[in-house]
Amino acid sequence: MGTYNIQQIRGVIPAMMTCFTENGAFDEKRQRSLARFLLDQKVDGLYLTGSTGETFLMNNQERKQVVETVLEEVNGRIPVIVHVGDIGTDSSIDLARHAYEAGADAISSVPPFYWKFSNEEIIGYYRDISESVPLPMIVYNIALAGLVDFSTIQKLAAIENVKGIKYTATTHHEILRIKEEIGKDFMVYSGCDEMALSGMSFGSDGIIGSFYNIIPELFQRIVRAHAAGDLAAAQQAQIQADQIIFLVLSYPFFASMKRILSWNTVDAGYSRRPFSPLTSEMEKKLKKELRELRDRYQITGVKVLEQL
Incomplete structure (x- = not known):
């Protein structure tokens, strides 16, 4: 059982990358280094083995190894959410039970995907996983796996252990509606970085x-x-972040993020195939463009950009 209750899981929570060697094996040493880096950055929690963690390119044993490694390194200092989603309910339950035993504070899951599951089947999937462990479940609403509509979110929220949603969609009016109609205590995590x-x-x-x-x-x-009511400062930081996001997304996504970290902070390793690597020419161009972007938008106090 974890250390934190769901109401304590707030703030800035990286969807943590998974570190691999150049040959594609899970790299425990690099994963620990990345965890320490994020702890040093004073993030408010971690979200493991999700889309950013390349989870569907790993088998269950590898996913468990990532969870054990990070939880051991974090050692209760911040909340940890473990994504346990898979196509099959039994596989997800296996991952959920492991997350509980390893000390996670919450679990999360995409809806079952690939086949066109009915709403009743999706609700049954979440009910079965939620009943398998005494941890809060955070539904992961993302277009990659198939967005669930508001009426389905309402039904999912009625399941005892379903306590929140990771809302990775641009229809943010629904966040307000969730809070108003489902309840203030039903946690909502915005999942669109930009x-x-x-x-x-x-x-x-x-x-x-x-x-x-x-x-x-x-x-x-x-x-x-935002908490201080300083909209101008919040907008400025969002604009700066978005410029970095849009630039990096024009390159191989996973490989680029890992290389950016590796330049002057922490070696985050490589992405796993079939994701593309970052060639040396691409890397030189990305570094140059990030330097120009940093100077143009006067971005200061961002560790990965300081020594470009």
Whole structure:
């Protein structure tokens, strides 16, 4: 059982990357280094083995190894959410039970995907997993796996252990509706990095995203400025973050984030095939463009950009 209750899981929560060797094996040493780096950056929690963690390129044993490694390194200092989603209910239950035994604070899951599952089957999937362990379940609503509509979210929220949703969609009016119609205590985590301020403005309790691995400082500024009512400062940080996001997304995504970290902070390893690597020419160009972007937008206090 974990250390934190669901109401304590708030703020800036990186969807943590998984570190692999150049040959594609899970790299425990690099994973621990990345965990220490994020702890040093004072993030508010971690979200493991999700989309950013390349989870569906790993088998269950590898996913468990990632969870054990990070939980051991974190040692209760911040909350840890473990994504346990898979196509099959039995596989997800196996991962959920492991997360519980390893000490996770919450679990999360995408809906079952690939086949066109009915709403009743999706609800049954979440009920079965939620009843398998005494941990809060955070539904992961993302287009990659198939978005669930508001009426389905309402039905899922009625399941005893379903306590929140990771809302990775751009329809942020629904965040407000969730809070108003389902209840203030039903946790909502905005999952679109480029719309973090929007998610916070519509009532999300925290933000979970990929780029919080590499530029958490900008998102921490957004959260602090929003809490202080300083919209101008929050908008400025969001604009700066978005410029970095849009630039990096024009390159191989996973490989680029890991290389950016490796330049002057922590060696985050490589992405796993079939994701593309970053060639040396691409890397030189990306570094040059990030340097120019940093100077143009006067981005300061962001560790990965300081020594470019």
